Amino acid sequence: xxxxxxxxxxxxxxxxxxxxxxxxxxxxxxxxxxxxxxxxxxxxxxxxxxxxxxxxxxxxxxxxxxxxxxxxxxxxxxxxxxxxxxxxxxxxxxxxxxxxxxxxxxxxxxxxxxxxxxxxxxxxxxxxxxxxxxxxxxxxxxxxxxxxxxxxxxxxxxxxxxxxxxxxxxxxxxxxxxxxxxxxxxxxxxxxxxxxxxxxxxxxxxxxxxxxxxxxxxxxxxxxxxxxxxxxxxxxxxxx
Numbered sequence: 001x002x003x004x005x006x007x008x009x010x011x012x013x014x015x016x017x018x019x020x021x022x023x024x025x026x027x028x029x030x031x032x033x034x035x036x037x038x039x040x041x042x043x044x045x046x047x048x049x050x051x052x053x054x055x056x057x058x059x060x061x062x063x064x065x066x067x068x069x070x071x072x073x074x075x076x077x078x079x080x081x082x083x084x085x086x087x088x089x090x091x092x093x094x095x096x097x098x099x100x101x102x103x104x105x106x107x108x109x110x111x112x113x114x115x116x117x118x119x120x121x122x123x124x125x126x127x128x129x130x131x132x133x134x135x136x137x138x139x140x141x142x143x144x145x146x147x148x149x150x151x152x153x154x155x156x157x158x159x160x161x162x163x164x165x166x167x168x169x170x171x172x173x174x175x176x177x178x179x180x181x182x183x184x185x186x187x188x189x190x191x192x193x194x195x196x197x198x199x200x201x202x203x204x205x206x207x208x209x210x211x212x213x214x215x216x217x218x219x220x221x222x223x224x225x226x227x228x229x230x231x232x233x234x235x236x237x238x239x240x
Contacts, residue, residue, distance in 0.1 A: 008099035012117035023167025049183030090124035161224030
């Protein structure tokens with residue numbers, strides 16, 4: 001699959017995109033930009049559901065988000081590390097899809113995979129631009145490619161955002177994508193163990209976080225991101 005996209009979301013687990021950046025994906029799809037989704041793992045250590053269930057849920061959510069594709073790299077949930085092979089797996093995806101922007105996990109968070117994933121993806125974005133690193137994809141030699149921008153979502157733990165995207169028109173659609181992951185969220189009839197995101201308060205918390213981010217812009221809902229370098233702007237008058 002050599003589909004080129006404008007924005008590539010590379011996250012640790014199925015549902016990270018829906019929880020932290022679905023509104024941003026929907027907003028940019030509405031602007032006409034293409035988006036692809038890649039997970040480092042299948043989320044196989046998750047408290048609820050199974051990898052097969054989560055894969056089906058992720059595929060359903062992909063359709064709601066109108067993404068071009070979605071697949072998993074097969075790294076080990078909970079145990080992936082910043083090693084050469086893991087970095088090269090991510091580099092191959094970046095070079096295959098040649099995004100201008102990569103969206104990834106929070107730089108630190110309750111789940112340690114999020115911070116590790118953030119570091120892994122950010123470093124892979126740099127390495128992907130080095131022409132002396134040789135990679136192959138579907139039998140062909142890949143060319144070097146470095147995204148212009150890497151943004152880290154604000155997830156469970158509060159991090160002061162460097163920028164916020166107004167997702168107000170897309171909140172209902174974001175909720176629809178979230179609810180595709182029925183195995184992961186609150187279900188009074190479930191016999192599986194409770195988890196932090198299966199708690200009854202979790203989805204209201206996500207809405208409260210989105211409202212908090214939106215308030216920074218003077219809108220109803222927002223999604224926040226951090227960046228390792230200041231974002232450039234072409235028109236000060238267009239700033240929100």
